[in-house]
Amino acid sequence: MLKLLKKALQVGEATVEYPFKPVEVAPGFRGKPEYNFDRCIACGACATACPPNAITMEYDLKQGTKTWNIFYGRCIFCGRCEEVCPTGAIALTTEFELAVASKEDLYYRAEVQLRKCSCCGEYFAPSRELEYVMSTLEQSGLPEGDRQGWRQLLEKCPQCRRRQAAVSVAEATGSRDRVQGGGQ
Amino acid sequence: MGQGSESKRAQKYIKDLRSKFPGAILEESSQAPDQITVTVKLNDLPGIVEELYYRHNGWLSTMLGNDERELNGCFALYYVLSMEGNSNKRENTWITVKALVPEKEPQFPSVTPRVPAAVWYEREVRDMFGLEPVGIPDARRLVLPDDWPDNLHPLRKDAMDYRYRPEPVEENYNFIEVEGEGIVEVPLGPLHITSDEPGHFRLFVDGEYIVDADYRLFYVHRGMEKLAENRMDYDQITFLAERICGICGYAHSVAYAAAVETANGIEVPPRAQYIRTILLEVERLHSHLLNLGLGAHLVGFDSGFMHFFRVREKAMQMAEILTGGRKTYGINLIGGVRRDIFKEERDQVLRLIAEIRTELDELLDILINTPNFISRTQGVGRLERQVARDFSPVGPNMRGSGYARDTRADHPYGAYDRVSWEVISKDGCDVLSRELVRAAELYESFNIIERCLTEMPPGPVLTEGFAYKPHTFALGYTEAPRGENVHWLMTGNNQKLYRWRVRAATYNNWPALRYMFRGNTVSDAPLIVASIDPCYSCTERVTMVDVRKKKARTIEYKELERYCRERKYSPLKF
Ligand code: SF4
Ligand code: SF4
Numbered sequence: 001m002l003k004l005l006k007k008a009l010q011v012g013e014a015t016v017e018y019p020f021k022p023v024e025v026a027p028g029f030r031g032k033p034e035y036n037f038d039r040c041i042a043c044g045a046c047a048t049a050c051p052p053n054a055i056t057m058e059y060d061l062k063q064g065t066k067t068w069n070i071f072y073g074r075c076i077f078c079g080r081c082e083e084v085c086p087t088g089a090i091a092l093t094t095e096f097e098l099a100v101a102s103k104e105d106l107y108y109r110a111e112v113q114l115r116k117c118s119c120c121g122e123y124f125a126p127s128r129e130l131e132y133v134m135s136t137l138e139q140s141g142l143p144e145g146d147r148q149g150w151r152q153l154l155e156k157c158p159q160c161r162r163r164q165a166a167v168s169v170a171e172a173t174g175s176r177d178r179v180q181g182g183g184q
Numbered sequence: 185m186g187q188g189s190e191s192k193r194a195q196k197y198i199k200d201l202r203s204k205f206p207g208a209i210l211e212e213s214s215q216a217p218d219q220i221t222v223t224v225k226l227n228d229l230p231g232i233v234e235e236l237y238y239r240h241n242g243w244l245s246t247m248l249g250n251d252e253r254e255l256n257g258c259f260a261l262y263y264v265l266s267m268e269g270n271s272n273k274r275e276n277t278w279i280t281v282k283a284l285v286p287e288k289e290p291q292f293p294s295v296t297p298r299v300p301a302a303v304w305y306e307r308e309v310r311d312m313f314g315l316e317p318v319g320i321p322d323a324r325r326l327v328l329p330d331d332w333p334d335n336l337h338p339l340r341k342d343a344m345d346y347r348y349r350p351e352p353v354e355e356n357y358n359f360i361e362v363e364g365e366g367i368v369e370v371p372l373g374p375l376h377i378t379s380d381e382p383g384h385f386r387l388f389v390d391g392e393y394i395v396d397a398d399y400r401l402f403y404v405h406r407g408m409e410k411l412a413e414n415r416m417d418y419d420q421i422t423f424l425a426e427r428i429c430g431i432c433g434y435a436h437s438v439a440y441a442a443a444v445e446t447a448n449g450i451e452v453p454p455r456a457q458y459i460r461t462i463l464l465e466v467e468r469l470h471s472h473l474l475n476l477g478l479g480a481h482l483v484g485f486d487s488g489f490m491h492f493f494r495v496r497e498k499a500m501q502m503a504e505i506l507t508g509g510r511k512t513y514g515i516n517l518i519g520g521v522r523r524d525i526f527k528e529e530r531d532q533v534l535r536l537i538a539e540i541r542t543e544l545d546e547l548l549d550i551l552i553n554t555p556n557f558i559s560r561t562q563g564v565g566r567l568e569r570q571v572a573r574d575f576s577p578v579g580p581n582m583r584g585s586g587y588a589r590d591t592r593a594d595h596p597y598g599a600y601d602r603v604s605w606e607v608i609s610k611d612g613c614d615v616l617s618r619e620l621v622r623a624a625e626l627y628e629s630f631n632i633i634e635r636c637l638t639e640m641p642p643g644p645v646l647t648e649g650f651a652y653k654p655h656t657f658a659l660g661y662t663e664a665p666r667g668e669n670v671h672w673l674m675t676g677n678n679q680k681l682y683r684w685r686v687r688a689a690t691y692n693n694w695p696a697l698r699y700m701f702r703g704n705t706v707s708d709a710p711l712i713v714a715s716i717d718p719c720y721s722c723t724e725r726v727t728m729v730d731v732r733k734k735k736a737r738t739i740e741y742k743e744l745e746r747y748c749r750e751r752k753y754s755p756l757k758f
Contacts, residue, residue, distance in 0.1 A: 004487055004550050014494045028508040051420035078423050078514040083522070
């Protein structure tokens with residue numbers, strides 16, 4: 001017993017004054033994921049990677065929007081979203097005080113605009129994502145002459161692109177009428 | 185891989201089986217150099233498992249059912265045996281005995297009458313797949329709640345959507361009945377002793393002495409296997425696996441990742457193996473310190489408890505420095521780890537280890553010299569060697585009964601065969617031995633972490649660009665702080681798993697607990713339960729029944745814990 005008393009005196013206070021004083025966390029601590037709307041291209045990579053479905057994406061093809069949602073109540077602070085995000089729009093911080101008075105405050109959502117297909121006029125993909133793809137292509141050294149063709153292609157929705165591809169194959173093989181008849 | 189290139193290590197066992205059971209082995213396949221699966225005729229199943237278990241020093245590590253009707257028209261049973269006891273550990277191997285159960289006749293001969301260790305597994309297969317183990321001595325439900333519909337077996341592929349929840353009805357579990365002059369039934373729970381988790385224990389007592397015990401667990405069954413098979417991608421499950429347990433989650437995550445890696449033939453870089461090993465040992469540190477603290481608390485030595493927890497905090501800091509998380513490290517991916525360890529972090533951790541080591545020296549010295557500690561733990565809660573042999577318990581629970589079984593040494597994974605360390609075992613068979621095993625293991629962990637940190641080879645920490653192969657299966661295993669964890673899985677289409685069976689350490693320790701209670705006093709019960717360091721979510725109430733007065737009464741956990749600590753004013757005097 002005496003030994004323990006000595007030990008206790010030697011150690012002194014082991015408790016910290018939190019919450020009256022902040023506690024320090026390690027530099028690489030995985031806390032609340034912060035979202036930067038300006039950088040997000042709404043590609044959805046984070047939503048696909050997120051193990052507990054804390055991040056979800058929703059399309060509204062009538063309104064022409066794609067919504068990015070996070071529910072912090074489900075987040076397990078794994079950091080997969082940060083890892084897969086191509087633009088660095090989401091990153092884990094060292095913040096861990098996430099308590100809120102109402103569950104609603106644990107939701108955060110953001111809306112981005114969708115682009116209309118230049119061919120059929122339907123909404124299909126976020127404008128930001130298309131711009132991002134275009135600028136990546138440019139940076140990777142796409143020759144000036146090809147840019148216009150790529151831009152036209154990217155402005156079409158996947159269905160229209162597929163149809164166009166089928167048509168050009170058909171033209172090349174000289175069976176245009178048959179394909180059009182069958183494909184539409 | 186595949187049939188024909190079967191493991192050499194397993195050949196001596198297979199040869200023996202072929203001569204003793206002519207024609208019983210239908211097929212052999214090997215998943216890894218030390219993992220072999222033999223398909224046998226259903227009727228020879230009990231005999232073959234018994235032969236490997238008792239005649240060849242095998243231990244039952246896990247057993248599972250699988251609905252393979254869309255693959256081969258049958259249900260399948262897999263009994264996974266760890267073949268140990270070879271003087272050269274390199275000869276140790278895993279043998280899985282597989283048998284097919286036809287869809288039209290969903291029953292199989294029970295292995296339990298020959299190998300008692302199979303009892304929980306076979307009860308579970310019956311709940312989850314509706315396959316009847318014919319001849320099993322205990323046919324009660326194990327995993328499913330009492331209000332679950334009778335003919336709905338959740339793990340059959342065509343049974344139900346994973347979100348389905350049946351209407352609750354009143355629970356009604358048939359506890360065993362022990363009759364005899366002077367026997368009282370003591371219900372213990374609904375919340376458990378030491379960890380405040382749900383489990384319903386029934387102690388049959390004669391005066392103050394426990395004659396027998398029965399328990400009902402799985403009140404916190406979360407249906408993770410079904411969830412993983414239905415909703416998650418294989419690379420997301422690593423994070424789910426880490427949440428199987430609040431203490432040894434990382435060990436599950438590693439076992440899961442290793443199983444996927446073995447099944448797909450993915451090579452994990454050596455540096456990643458070292459990092460996994462370091463973190464597994466950090467996990468052992470905080471877990472063992474917690475259990476030693478709880479032990480001190482239960483013998484009424486609370487200041488000791490506080491000090492163990494103070495020291496444990498340093499282990500949590502280590503985890504935070506290395507991974508960014510105090511408990512859920514989240515750094516495993518299939519193929520390796522996501523974060524490297526840099527010099528700065530290494531130095532901080534080495535400093536913390538040196539601090540914990542000196543602190544622990546002093547604390548253990550005080551604990552061992554607390555007269556109460558020895559007198560309360562010595563000779564208490566004995567796990568006899570024969571009971572241990574029959575039920576395949578694992579971890580410090582087993583090593584306290586003189587068996588030096590440790591997956592880290594028996595089936596080395598990670599970097600355990602590249603650094604030197606020793607398996608600790610004591611042969612007192614009691615609570616004291618189990619706590620001393622933990623104390624000594626802490627020092628081994630310090631050494632392992634130090635060695636790994638200093639000897640770690642440079643290089644990448646993650647293998648990328650592998651192909652996911654459908655319908656391959658394999659085992660993944662780790663020695664968690666509580667003992668061996670075994671994950672068996674089969675890959676499926678669309679980046680999903682076809683079947684995932686998690687066997688946490690405590691699952692193998694529960695069935696023998698009944699025997700560990702016998703002959704002890706009621707005030708020792710919490711201490712005995714704490715000494716196997718149970719984990720409820722991996723696998724929790726107390727009712728006491730007076731057999732003489734034929735009375736039953738439920739005692740609150742707080743009351744029983746108080747009695748365990750003070751040993752005054754018995755709650756049994758009613
Ligand atoms: S940290 Fe993990 S759980 Fe949280 S939002 Fe990101 S991916 Fe999802
Ligand atoms: S991955 Fe990044 S860019 Fe893509 S949706 Fe998520 S936050 Fe936005």
